[in-house]
Amino acid sequence: MEASSDIFPRFTELFRTTFGLDEAEYTRLLACFHRRLLPKKAYYLTAGDVTRGKAYLNKGCTRTYVVEESGKEHVLFFSFEDWWVGDFQSYHTLQPGTQYVQALEDCELFWISRDDFTRLAAEIPKLQAWDQVKGRKSMFATLNRLSEVKTMNAEERYLNLIEKHPAINQRISLQDIAAFLDIEPQSLSRMRKRLSER
Amino acid sequence: MEASSDIFPRFTELFRTTFGLDEAEYTRLLACFHRRLLPKKAYYLTAGDVTRGKAYLNKGCTRTYVVEESGKEHVLFFSFEDWWVGDFQSYHTLQPGTQYVQALEDCELFWISRDDFTRLAAEIPKLQAWDQVKGRKSMFATLNRLSEVKTMNAEERYLNLIEKHPAINQRISLQDIAAFLDIEPQSLSRMRKRLSER
Numbered sequence: 001m002e003a004s005s006d007i008f009p010r011f012t013e014l015f016r017t018t019f020g021l022d023e024a025e026y027t028r029l030l031a032c033f034h035r036r037l038l039p040k041k042a043y044y045l046t047a048g049d050v051t052r053g054k055a056y057l058n059k060g061c062t063r064t065y066v067v068e069e070s071g072k073e074h075v076l077f078f079s080f081e082d083w084w085v086g087d088f089q090s091y092h093t094l095q096p097g098t099q100y101v102q103a104l105e106d107c108e109l110f111w112i113s114r115d116d117f118t119r120l121a122a123e124i125p126k127l128q129a130w131d132q133v134k135g136r137k138s139m140f141a142t143l144n145r146l147s148e149v150k151t152m153n154a155e156e157r158y159l160n161l162i163e164k165h166p167a168i169n170q171r172i173s174l175q176d177i178a179a180f181l182d183i184e185p186q187s188l189s190r191m192r193k194r195l196s197e198r
Numbered sequence: 199m200e201a202s203s204d205i206f207p208r209f210t211e212l213f214r215t216t217f218g219l220d221e222a223e224y225t226r227l228l229a230c231f232h233r234r235l236l237p238k239k240a241y242y243l244t245a246g247d248v249t250r251g252k253a254y255l256n257k258g259c260t261r262t263y264v265v266e267e268s269g270k271e272h273v274l275f276f277s278f279e280d281w282w283v284g285d286f287q288s289y290h291t292l293q294p295g296t297q298y299v300q301a302l303e304d305c306e307l308f309w310i311s312r313d314d315f316t317r318l319a320a321e322i323p324k325l326q327a328w329d330q331v332k333g334r335k336s337m338f339a340t341l342n343r344l345s346e347v348k349t350m351n352a353e354e355r356y357l358n359l360i361e362k363h364p365a366i367n368q369r370i371s372l373q374d375i376a377a378f379l380d381i382e383p384q385s386l387s388r389m390r391k392r393l394s395e396r
Contacts, residue, residue, distance in 0.1 A: 068349035076344060089338045098345065132330060139337045140287045146274060146344045147296065150380055151266035182348060 001033045001110065008058050010082045011110060019130045029127070032116040038062075038107040044085060045101040051090040053113045057083045060107030063176055065100050075180035077145075078104075078172060080165070085109070088138065104172060154181045155191055199231045199308065206256050208280045209308060217328045227325070230314040236260075236305040242283060243299040249288040251311045255281045258305030261374055263298050273378035275343075276302075276370060278363070283307070286336065302370060352379045353389055 015021045057079055065075045079085050087097030121128040178188040213219045255277055263273045277283050285295030319326040376383040
């Protein structure tokens with residue numbers, strides 16, 4: 001991709017300011033990224049795919065879910081602008097993944113192949129350090145989600161979700177939020193009504 | 199600690215064979231480890247503690263749990279020989295942790311401070327690489343646990359647990375296994391009976 005920081009200010013900020021890449025490093029990095037458009041409902045990944053790159057979500061939102069044997073879907077995460085999507089385990093092991101990543105809105109992704117990223121990270125230590133920090137942060141988030149799923153009831157988890165993402169009800173359907181909370185859509189509907197009457 | 203590979207063969211194997219430290223590097227590393235005995239029921243960590251080191255579990259087993267507001271305990275993981283215990287997030291952020299780590303048997307831990315480990319890892323790149331691989335593996339394990347909790351019922355999760363740890367019923371109490379599965383001890387008791395009659 002070519003540099004044009006007015007189009008993706010957060011992306012530029014992430015690598016220039018937060019990670020302190022100089023202009024030459026940033027230009028080299030940017031040259032390895034590819035812009036990919038993912039229309040609403042299209043899949044970035046399905047179970048069985050190998051994750052061969054990192055994808056920065058510049059616009060839109062996605063849901064990452066797994067499917068139980070009976071066919072029921074369980075949403076693990078929603079991702080929004082400035083997040084990275086993909087099956088982390090598959091990326092590192094190159095084994096087929098277990099996750100589905102589907103666009104819930106028209107999405108714009110900036111994609112870099114694992115090979116290009118690995119090569120650049122070996123040349124630019126700041127990228128390597130960033131990758132490690134990011135890996136840790138997603139580990140914390142996953143651990144916190146596991147604690148949350150185990151210790152909180154659906155209403156507490158719903159309140160947590162809207163506290164973190166106040167606009168989520170405008171962007172994500174009742175069905176998907178219910179699949180994130182592992183409850184039936186009707187129960188979520190009743191819960192919303194009850195909470196709005198408080 | 200002093201080298202004496204007949205006492206901790208797995209530990210020696212991990213660093214000498216798996217990570218390829220040479221004898222001088224291994225001796226330097228070992229000198230920074232401290233042996234700590236943790237009697238059954240004692241705590242290695244309680245919520246609010248900051249994790250200031252890494253602890254290798256050489257003998258025994260522990261449970262890592264969180265407590266919900268009502269006081270109910272939820273076991274996130276059990277750890278056995280050759281695992282590392284601690285609150286990963288607290289170790290990296292130096293913020294008070296949320297986890298309890300309690301000995302379920304008399305435990306022997308090999309402990310190294312965060313400061314010593316960080317210094318050694320800067321000097322010995324193989325240690326740094328190992329730390330990154332280990333971080334990833336625990337990320338995979340946590341993500342798989344989250345999927346499991348969301349997609350499998352208690353019986354499937356119990357069968358998974360005993361497949362991974364065939365001797366678990368001899369080492370870990372019914373109460374703790376029930377707290378791991380988030381079911382009542384009576385339900386686990388009935389489940390075991392039902393499965394044994396198959």
